[in-house]
Amino acid sequence: MILSDYMHQLGQRARTASRQMARASTAQKNASLLRLADLLEAEAGALIAANALDLAAGREQQLDAALLDRLTLDAKGVAGMAEGVRQVAALDDPIGQTSNGKYLPSGIHLSQMRVPLGVIGIIYESRPNVTVDAAILCFKSGNAAILRGGKEALNSNQAIARIVHRALCETDMPEDAVQVLDTTDREAVSLLIQDDRHVDVIVPRGGRGLIERISRDARVPVIKHLDGNCHIYVAADADLAMAERLVVNAKTRRFGVCNALESLLVDSAVAAVFLPKIAAALAPRSIEIRGCDETRKFIAHATPASDQDYATEYLGPVMSCRVVADVDAAVEHINRYGSGHTDAIVTATIERARQFVRDVDSASVMVNASTAFADGFEYGLGAEIGISTDKIHARGPVGLEGLTSQKWVVWGEGQTRP
Amino acid sequence: MILSDYMHQLGQRARTASRQMARASTAQKNASLLRLADLLEAEAGALIAANALDLAAGREQQLDAALLDRLTLDAKGVAGMAEGVRQVAALDDPIGQTSNGKYLPSGIHLSQMRVPLGVIGIIYESRPNVTVDAAILCFKSGNAAILRGGKEALNSNQAIARIVHRALCETDMPEDAVQVLDTTDREAVSLLIQDDRHVDVIVPRGGRGLIERISRDARVPVIKHLDGNCHIYVAADADLAMAERLVVNAKTRRFGVCNALESLLVDSAVAAVFLPKIAAALAPRSIEIRGCDETRKFIAHATPASDQDYATEYLGPVMSCRVVADVDAAVEHINRYGSGHTDAIVTATIERARQFVRDVDSASVMVNASTAFADGFEYGLGAEIGISTDKIHARGPVGLEGLTSQKWVVWGEGQTRP
Numbered sequence A, B: 001m002i003l004s005d006y007m008h009q010l011g012q013r014a015r016t017a018s019r020q021m022a023r024a025s026t027a028q029k030n031a032s033l034l035r036l037a038d039l040l041e042a043e044a045g046a047l048i049a050a051n052a053l054d055l056a057a058g059r060e061q062q063l064d065a066a067l068l069d070r071l072t073l074d075a076k077g078v079a080g081m082a083e084g085v086r087q088v089a090a091l092d093d094p095i096g097q098t099s100n101g102k103y104l105p106s107g108i109h110l111s112q113m114r115v116p117l118g119v120i121g122i123i124y125e126s127r128p129n130v131t132v133d134a135a136i137l138c139f140k141s142g143n144a145a146i147l148r149g150g151k152e153a154l155n156s157n158q159a160i161a162r163i164v165h166r167a168l169c170e171t172d173m174p175e176d177a178v179q180v181l182d183t184t185d186r187e188a189v190s191l192l193i194q195d196d197r198h199v200d201v202i203v204p205r206g207g208r209g210l211i212e213r214i215s216r217d218a219r220v221p222v223i224k225h226l227d228g229n230c231h232i233y234v235a236a237d238a239d240l241a242m243a244e245r246l247v248v249n250a251k252t253r254r255f256g257v258c259n260a261l262e263s264l265l266v267d268s269a270v271a272a273v274f275l276p277k278i279a280a281a282l283a284p285r286s287i288e289i290r291g292c293d294e295t296r297k298f299i300a301h302a303t304p305a306s307d308q309d310y311a312t313e314y315l316g317p318v319m320s321c322r323v324v325a326d327v328d329a330a331v332e333h334i335n336r337y338g339s340g341h342t343d344a345i346v347t348a349t350i351e352r353a354r355q356f357v358r359d360v361d362s363a364s365v366m367v368n369a370s371t372a373f374a375d376g377f378e379y380g381l382g383a384e385i386g387i388s389t390d391k392i393h394a395r396g397p398v399g400l401e402g403l404t405s406q407k408w409v410v411w412g413e414g415q416t417r418p
Helices: A003-023 A026-042 A044-060 A065-071 A075-090 A129-140 A151-170 A186-194 A208-217 A240-252 A271-285 A293-298 A327-337 A350-359 B003-023 B026-042 B044-060 B065-071 B075-090 B129-140 B151-170 B186-194 B208-217 B240-252 B271-285 B293-298 B327-337 B350-359
Strands: A098-103 A109-116 A119-124 A144-148 A178-180 A201-205 A230-234 A261-267 A288-291 A318-324 A342-346 A364-369 A386-388 A396-398 A404-415 B098-103 B109-116 B119-124 B144-148 B178-180 B201-205 B230-234 B261-267 B288-291 B318-324 B342-346 B364-369 B386-388 B396-398 B404-415
Touching: A003 A109, A003 A119, A003 A144, A003 A178, A003 A186, A003 B350, A026 A044, A026 A075, A026 A129, A026 A151, A044 A065, A044 A075, A044 A151, A065 A151, A075 A129, A119 A129, A119 A186, A129 A144, A129 A151, A129 A178, A129 A201, A144 A186, A151 A178, A186 A208, A201 A208, A230 A240, A230 A327, A240 A261, A240 A271, A240 A342, A240 A364, A240 B404, A261 A271, A261 A327, A271 A293, A271 A318, A288 A293, A293 A318, A318 A327, A327 A342, A327 A350, A342 A350, A350 A364, A350 B003, A396 B404, A404 B240, A404 B396, B003 B109, B003 B119, B003 B144, B003 B178, B003 B186, B026 B044, B026 B075, B026 B129, B026 B151, B044 B065, B044 B075, B044 B151, B065 B151, B075 B129, B119 B129, B119 B186, B129 B144, B129 B151, B129 B178, B129 B201, B144 B186, B151 B178, B186 B208, B201 B208, B230 B240, B230 B327, B240 B261, B240 B271, B240 B342, B240 B364, B261 B271, B261 B327, B271 B293, B271 B318, B288 B293, B293 B318, B318 B327, B327 B342, B327 B350, B342 B350, B350 B364
Parallel strands: A119 A144, A119 A201, A144 A178, A230 A261, A230 A342, A261 A318, A288 A318, A342 A364, A364 B404, A404 B364, B119 B144, B119 B201, B144 B178, B230 B261, B230 B342, B261 B318, B288 B318, B342 B364
Antiparallel strands: A098 A109, A109 A404, A386 A396, B098 B109, B109 B404, B386 B396
16 A cells, blocks of 8 residues: 555544544543553563564664663563553543533523544654553543654564554454554655644654654644753842752753753852852762853853853753843843743742743743753643643643643523524 | 845844733733723724725725725724723733642642743734734733734724834833734745744634635644534424524524534434424525435425535525434534534433534534524633634634643742652
């Protein structure tokens, strides 16, 4: 079959399945999820064997160590998958939740009901656990999913798909509720993101290149996560011991995560005291500091920061640093160079905090807390499909609710409009 | 100045103004709006004179009567504009509204705060009153607006822009909060909808051609309103007198509106009774009926309906009609041919109503009410920027809230993440 026909049929099947999914009860959906969790544990050996094929091929192609690491699925990984499925089964079902119900002057009763989006396309790179995560979040929120994983993980993903389909069949749910592409043709992605008749939203998960390409070419709306260039601003009146703890935590907890601190802003009033302090605190972790001229007066080993540095998400042991005059200057810097992901202020005064919270145009804005908290689990969403740096539909950590829409529901008793 | 530089500067000015707008208090915004309302009334003569230039040019270019009618601004029209501005001033300010506030296990306090989207581009056709409506809705919701009206209304729109700017200046608000393009170059639209650095969302208001072109070419997210192909399904157990009232109201109240009835579905159990009844009721309004074979058994003057008819938003005195077997068949027809705008069932039983509400995938789903209620004013939104047929971000009538985003706000006391 030619690819465009294959993708068209896949889209049609997803649309049909999405209608059935929208009707599924919470109990039905949870039964499928719990069955899936059991099957993942029972079939751990088969999954690990399929994954071994991908790993062997990856080593042959000399994939780098980090990529091979992300690709690896071991017994602990499979157990973690099953546990994640049980957690999603335990989450509240967003579908059917109703809000803002009221009678209007015409006598009609109006409310907004949460409903599935319909068909969700997820395009991701190497981690096979995304296949399970994405499938179960779309499923619990009443959607049909079309999943397209990285070519390095093809065997692993197909093995997972077989188990998901078994769970769906054994619990009388439509098999097409979760379809995993079995082609690695890049053209399949182009067809998928253009198919606005059958696909309601695309969620790309991966590197900047993948996401920019998809955003540029898609006709289907995209919920995307670009950079996490996160800031902490240490204000003139900050508790400097607290500021030190927060900066060290946000910068060194994990380097490669999107909520990691990438750029430190220090008020000029405390620069002379705080900068040497934080340089000493970060020294044991060998963090390279790239700073403005003022910074370099107080941190001898800091190298000069360029405009490009201020706009960079390092995802590594590097941090840019700038001395700023006041809250206004900090806000301006963040809104100019930041990525709208997560930014924090350390301050003791309400006025500064309020100004920062109001003026910083980011998905998460924090007062006296580590940027590392910007996360679906920490925010109590139970699970996340990603962290959106978009402003429309879903912003910040996206859980089940971000995969839903709302419909207006009107109940009347024969009202006509004059 | 070359057009791309002009548009770039316009975008930058809008972004700068949007930062000031996000900080504006409700009192400041309302003061500007009330000043604008007064100025519109005081300057009615100047507005009508500017509009006369557009009308004269339009007549010279032999624009059709309907277009000239939409273009016309008279004393009553200006008074209506001023009244609309006062109504928006009276609406609750969505900005700063906070929801879902809670302490999390880590001890941080998390909430979601409603914030402006930033810069909103509105592209519309001939009606000059849209210039005021769009400006004030964006303004009240704390956004900067870039407005691009139809070339037929250029003089009217520029006259309105001058009054808006006077109101902004006289109340110490940034003039760039509302920019009205003074070029009619179509390339300006292309540049605007591609400028994802300075523009956060595009709202096109106009015909299908305009909206499809913008959706296809935009890099900025679009909140769009395509067809309103609305249905009423008369179930087997419907109160047929009520069904008749609802169909007559939804079909004949106004032909050219998006919530008008375009397609009637009648359960086969009541077709023989209801179809002659409704044909007689619609006869005085000369509604052409295009029906399936079953329909034509009971309505002699009905012409045959094609698949294309079922998918058409007539916006005129035509209605398609089909006899269906049951609720399932009605739902399937609506989800296949409908446009996801507004669909209603007439029924006495809870089970049918629940099924219809759950399974019809439309922005508004109604039980025993006229589709004519699908409207921002009727829904209590106070005003609407349009009716979205998209599923993401805003669906159905879009009021002030649809022009906002949310940010996550975290208050801590030095919490770090383990």
